[in-house]
Amino acid sequence: xxxxxxxxxxxxxxxxxxxxxxxxxxxxxxxxxxxxxxxxxxxxxxxxxxxxxxxxxxxxxxxxxxxxxxxxxxxxxxxxxxxxxxxxxxxxxxxxxxxxxxxxxxxxxxxxxxxxxxxxxxxxxxxxxxxxxxxxxx
Numbered sequence: 001x002x003x004x005x006x007x008x009x010x011x012x013x014x015x016x017x018x019x020x021x022x023x024x025x026x027x028x029x030x031x032x033x034x035x036x037x038x039x040x041x042x043x044x045x046x047x048x049x050x051x052x053x054x055x056x057x058x059x060x061x062x063x064x065x066x067x068x069x070x071x072x073x074x075x076x077x078x079x080x081x082x083x084x085x086x087x088x089x090x091x092x093x094x095x096x097x098x099x100x101x102x103x104x105x106x107x108x109x110x111x112x113x114x115x116x117x118x119x120x121x122x123x124x125x126x127x128x129x130x131x132x133x134x135x136x137x138x
Contacts (some may be wrong), residue, residue, distance in 0.1 A: 032062045034069050041080075048126045049080035052116055056109075060102050068101035072109060075099075084117035 030036045034054035038047045050073065057068045075095050076083040087095070092114055096106030119129035 032066060034058050034062075034065050037069055037073060040073075043081075045120075045125050046079060046081050049084060049113075049116065049120075052112075052126065053080070056112060057101050057104070064101070068099075071099060072096070076113075081120065084113045085120050087114070087117070089114045 027036075027039060030039070034057065035051065037050050037054050041047045041050055053072050054069050057072070058065055073080070089110060092110035093107055096109045099106035099109055116126060119126055123129035123132055
């Protein structure tokens with residue numbers, strides 16, 4: 001009998017959470033989260049690069065975060081994936097020269113994206129690169 005009560009409560013909780021998810025999982029509720037930048041790209045392989053930039057700069061005041069992410073995305077152009085896979089570290093450092101987000105500077109952003117480009121060239125995507133590091137039991 002207790003198992004039945006638990007099952008009913010679990011289903012009620014799941015139904016409640018699913019309702020909240022359906023209500024709020026809408027693009028209109030994303031702003032001012034830096035993930036709003038992902039909507040500009042349909043290709044998931046472009047989005048993962050944009051998501052990396054947004055996530056790595058998501059500290060501090062939200063207004064400044066949005067400005068910093070916009071500055072980087074404008075600098076890398078219409079294809080973040082192409083930029084990170086075809087640019088040299090030197091070119092990236094030049095591209096981000098003068099960039100600063102709190103304690104992160106342009107050279108650090110260049111190093112991050114250069115490293116991401118190496119992962120993408122080797123594994124095809126950031127997702128594949130991360131997955132390659134997992135063991136079968138994980």
